[in-house]
Amino acid sequence: MKKSALNRRDFLRVGLTGLVTTGAAGLLLADDKKQKQEAKKQSTTASGPQPPGGRREGFIYRTLGRTGVVLPVVSMGVMNSDNPELVRAALDSGLVHLDTAHGYQRGR
CATH class of the missing domain: 1.20.5 (Single alpha-helices involved in coiled-coils or other helix-helix interfaces)
Structure with a gap:
């Protein structure tokens, strides 16, 4: 060796x-x-995190993890929203997250 x-x-x-x-x-x-x-x-x-379109009307915005996506802490579920004016008013007020989950009522 x-x-x-x-x-x-x-x-x-x-x-x-x-x-x-x-x-x-x-x-x-x-x-x-x-x-x-x-x-x-x-x-x-x-x-603060800048929301899409620069709108900040009364909403608190947070950045989603490390994605850089900025969302308000408030969202709107639209499962039973058959009134387009309600959705339009929410969007006009600065709300940018509408929960339209396909699983609601089997997608109907």
């Missing part, structure tokens, strides 16, 4: 160097991610 040129001391030095380097890279990436999140938070906190 051939004796390895790598002794215990060199093995530990190389292994620990790799661990420290990996840990430092992880810390740098985590810090960069935190800085980006803070910058994004400051840009949306100053003026």
